[in-house]
Amino acid sequence: xxxxxxxxxxxxxxxxxxxPTMKDVxxxxxxxxxxxxxxxxGEAGVTPDTERRVREAIEALGFRRNDSxxxxxxxxxxxxxxxxxxxxxxxxxxxxxxxxxVARAHGALLINGSSAEDPEREQELALALCARRVxxxxxxxxxxxxxxxxxxxxxxxxxxxxxxxAGGIDADVVLSDNFGGARDGVAHLIAHGHRRIGxxxxxxRIHTAAERLRGYRAAMEEAGIPVAEGWxxxxxxxxxxxxRATEEMLAGxxxxxxxxxxxxxxTVTVIRVLAERDRPxxxxxxxxxxxxxxxxxxxxVVAQDAAALGRTAADRLFQRLDGAPGTPERIELPTRLxxxxxxxxxxxx
Amino acid sequence: xxxxxxxxxxxxxxxxxxxPTMKDVxxxxxxxxxxxxxxxxGEAGVTPDTERRVREAIEALGFRRNDSxxxxxxxxxxxxxxxxxxxxxxxxxxxxxxxxxVARAHGALLINGSSAEDPEREQELALALCARRVxxxxxxxxxxxxxxxxxxxxxxxxxxxxxxxAGGIDADVVLSDNFGGARDGVAHLIAHGHRRIGxxxxxxRIHTAAERLRGYRAAMEEAGIPVAEGWxxxxxxxxxxxxRATEEMLAGxxxxxxxxxxxxxxTVTVIRVLAERDRPxxxxxxxxxxxxxxxxxxxxVVAQDAAALGRTAADRLFQRLDGAPGTPERIELPTRLxxxxxxxxxxxx
DNA sequence: CGCGCACCTGACAACGTTGTCCAGGCTCTA
DNA sequence: TAGAGCCTGGACAACGTTGTCAGGTGCGCG
Numbered sequence: 044x045x046x047x048x049x050x051x052x053x054x055x056x057x058x059x060x061x062x063p064t065m066k067d068v069x070x071x072x073x074x075x076x077x078x079x080x081x082x083x084x085g086e087a088g089v090t091p092d093t094e095r096r097v098r099e100a101i102e103a104l105g106f107r108r109n110d111s112x113x114x115x116x117x118x119x120x121x122x123x124x125x126x127x128x129x130x131x132x133x134x135x136x137x138x139x140x141x142x143x144x145v146a147r148a149h150g151a152l153l154i155n156g157s158s159a160e161d162p163e164r165e166q167e168l169a170l171a172l173c174a175r176r177v178x179x180x181x182x183x184x185x186x187x188x189x190x191x192x193x194x195x196x197x198x199x200x201x202x203x204x205x206x207x208x209a210g211g212i213d214a215d216v217v218l219s220d221n222f223g224g225a226r227d228g229v230a231h232l233i234a235h236g237h238r239r240i241g242x243x244x245x246x247x248r249i250h251t252a253a254e255r256l257r258g259y260r261a262a263m264e265e266a267g268i269p270v271a272e273g274w275x276x277x278x279x280x281x282x283x284x285x286x287r288a289t290e291e292m293l294a295g296x297x298x299x300x301x302x303x304x305x306x307x308x309x310t311v312t313v314i315r316v317l318a319e320r321d322r323p324x325x326x327x328x329x330x331x332x333x334x335x336x337x338x339x340x341x342x343x344v345v346a347q348d349a350a351a352l353g354r355t356a357a358d359r360l361f362q363r364l365d366g367a368p369g370t371p372e373r374i375e376l377p378t379r380l381x382x383x384x385x386x387x388x389x390x391x392x
Numbered sequence: 393x394x395x396x397x398x399x400x401x402x403x404x405x406x407x408x409x410x411x412p413t414m415k416d417v418x419x420x421x422x423x424x425x426x427x428x429x430x431x432x433x434g435e436a437g438v439t440p441d442t443e444r445r446v447r448e449a450i451e452a453l454g455f456r457r458n459d460s461x462x463x464x465x466x467x468x469x470x471x472x473x474x475x476x477x478x479x480x481x482x483x484x485x486x487x488x489x490x491x492x493x494v495a496r497a498h499g500a501l502l503i504n505g506s507s508a509e510d511p512e513r514e515q516e517l518a519l520a521l522c523a524r525r526v527x528x529x530x531x532x533x534x535x536x537x538x539x540x541x542x543x544x545x546x547x548x549x550x551x552x553x554x555x556x557x558a559g560g561i562d563a564d565v566v567l568s569d570n571f572g573g574a575r576d577g578v579a580h581l582i583a584h585g586h587r588r589i590g591x592x593x594x595x596x597r598i599h600t601a602a603e604r605l606r607g608y609r610a611a612m613e614e615a616g617i618p619v620a621e622g623w624x625x626x627x628x629x630x631x632x633x634x635x636r637a638t639e640e641m642l643a644g645x646x647x648x649x650x651x652x653x654x655x656x657x658x659t660v661t662v663i664r665v666l667a668e669r670d671r672p673x674x675x676x677x678x679x680x681x682x683x684x685x686x687x688x689x690x691x692x693v694v695a696q697d698a699a700a701l702g703r704t705a706a707d708r709l710f711q712r713l714d715g716a717p718g719t720p721e722r723i724e725l726p727t728r729l730x731x732x733x734x735x736x737x738x739x740x741x
Numbered sequence: 742c743g744c745g746c747a748c749c750t751g752a753c754a755a756c757g758t759t760g761t762c763c764a765g766g767c768t769c770t771a
Numbered sequence: 772t773a774g775a776g777c778c779t780g781g782a783c784a785a786c787g788t789t790g791t792c793a794g795g796t797g798c799g800c801g
Contacts, residue, residue, distance in 0.1 A: 065788070076752085077753095077789080078749085081750090089750085090750095093750085105547065107544070108787090109464075109786090111469065111788090112464050112788040115755095115756050115786090116755080116787085116790085117756085131486040131699075133482050136481070139480070152503055152505065152520060153504065154471070156502060172501070176458060194456070195454075198411045311682065333660065333681070334681075334682075334683050337687055338687065414757070425758090426783095427781075432758095439778090442780080461756070463758090464786050465786050466786085
């Protein structure tokens with residue numbers, strides 16, 4: 044009773060609102076199903092006259108190929124997944140855009156989602172993307188254990204990590220030189236006469252935060268400056284905590300004369316706090332941001348190239364999809380110190 | 393000769409690297425295919441013991457359901473498409489994120505892409521998303537003719553436009569009150585004594601730009617101020633053009649004493665130009681931006697709520713997907729004037 | 742005039758999943 | 772103890788597309 048089954052099926056869900064299929068087009072054009080497929084896919088071997096009839100039928104019915112079915116048959120989805128931390132963070136905008144452009148150049152679509160810095164959500168998202176059978180995955184890790192991706196990678200999902208390395212698995216990764224950048228930034232402050240320099244950064248479990256702290260320590264050590272306990276503050280980057288941390292460093296008997304900030308969000312909050320004070324405090328921040336040059340003074344930063352991170356990672360991904368051999372690579376992109384004034388203020392002792 | 397066919401098929405593409413299927417799981421667990429399906433989907437009617445065996449097989453094989461096939465069968469993809477102008481633009485970050493959050497709350501994934509303000513690319517993208525059979529579409533229009541979406545909408549793809557209205561078709565749309573916001577912003581300048589007020593905006597074919605210009609004209613007219621030809625400049629928002637336009641308005645025998653800027657990017661460029669000058673010029677900008685309060689003076693803006701735009705549009709989309717009846721709606725969100733100093737400067741005549 | 746060949750075209754199976762339906766075994770009650 | 776009813780599990784078709792292969796048509800050449 045196939046007819047019954049069919050009716051029951053239809054009743055259940057609207058099934059794309061009963062869109063026309065190749066079968067419908069074929070019937071209308073008076074040709075075989077496969078001929079429609081050939082026309083739609085621009086395959087050779089169809090007479091101009093037949094092709095015209097098929098195209099007319101397609102037009103008349105408003106047919107559009109169902110790529111879901113196509114994917115099922117072909118095994119490739121021509122889409123890649125991007126798991127990032129927060130789409131709304133200005134740092135990730137250019138990164139996503141760069142990934143998108145590369146994907147576009149390869150005829151692929153981009154499916155993305157934010158982990159909100161929650162490892163569980165990262166995993167949930169990455170696996171959902173794998174279930175959709177994305178061809179590849181670009182991941183900005185939130186967690187530090189990615190063994191859950193092992194079966195997927197073995198099954199052929201190309202995977203590249205960006206901004207932070209993967210945990211527990213061996214995979215391609217594209218990073219900024221967080222250690223070197225932070226070291227240079229802090230050295231810059233030291234070169235301008237500062238010795239009491241504070242560091243305010245993100246939670247140490249985040250790789251970039253740890254690396255930047257390491258850079259800070261290295262610069263201080265190279266200059267022979269012992270670091271006081273109260274000069275380092277790591278934790279969440281919400282304005283309240285950062286404000287408190289900044290104020291504590293600036294109070295006390297031996298206040299810092301300069302601050303190195305571990306990322307964008309921290310920098311902005313610290314600027315606000317410093318703007319409320321009379322005594323000038325030097326500042327160098329990791330990450331560039333818009334309008335940094337228009338503030339008084341301009342904000343000196345260690346800039347990383349978010350777009351380049353995304354582009355490099357996506358390029359790598361498609362190389363792997365095209366069968367690039369070799370063991371996973373770790374690609375590190377340089378940072379750039381941009382001096383604008385705030386980092387060149389002398390210590391106000 | 394099915395065996396031959398099969399081998400040939402495999403040879404053709406790697407087919408997900410030969411991932412295990414439900415059939416493989418069933419074989420390993422010694423149960424029927426459908427039983428595996430039941431376990432995977434948490435359906436009732438499986439004994440605990442059978443379920444355990446199935447789960448073990450799933451674990452051992454690293455099986456993950458192929459959602460492509462599921463989609464084909466079920467007719468719903470649990471994904472929505474977002475076509476926006478530029479993912480890297482700070483205005484669209486929060487908007488995308490808001491759409492994503494709503495999608496997530498409904499168990500859907502987000503596929504998105506940037507049109508780069510190119511109508512052709514917008515169409516290409518939107519149709520590619522439809523071919524993937526996204527359940528719904530959120531579009532920030534680049535072009536002004538969306539009749540190409542008619543067959544899709546008729547076929548059941550819920551569609552909501554944001555930020556700018558659709559052209560040539562009747563669909564839900566969520567907008568900011570561009571006219572009212574601009575009018576209020578200009579009126580604010582007038583209230584502070586300005587009469588010679590410039591307007592620098594985006595290309596007039598963009599709806600928001602046209603509306604904001606209309607608001608400017610309305611405010612001027614209500615105040616009985618005739619608008620000189622040289623006070624209005626519409627065009628691309630690249631820094632070079634905006635810089636030139638600003639300088640022209642500030643030169644001449646009768647320079648403007650205040651400027652109203654039509655969007656984010658324009659505002660930033662104008663700030664740069666004004667910063668190079670001695671004579672203070674009042675400024676109110678459409679769109680808020682980070683650090684606007686930290687500049688000297690703080691920048692007065694007409695703020696729109698990008699996240700609310702995205703959230704409202706996505707909510708509407710899912711209402712439609714859940715069968716909300718009724719004719720397409722036009723939802724307009726209010727803007728908010730935020731005074732910070734630059735808009736309250738008196739005219740320097 | 743007949744044969745071979747190139748070229749079109751369409752029938753059919755398969756992709757991996759889910760909905761339907763039925764069989765068989767079990768329990769419970771009369 | 773037989774019959775009714777429930778629960779579990781599996782066979783089968785279908786979703787819309789593409790790869791394979793075979794049949795059919797028309798043409799050129801011997």
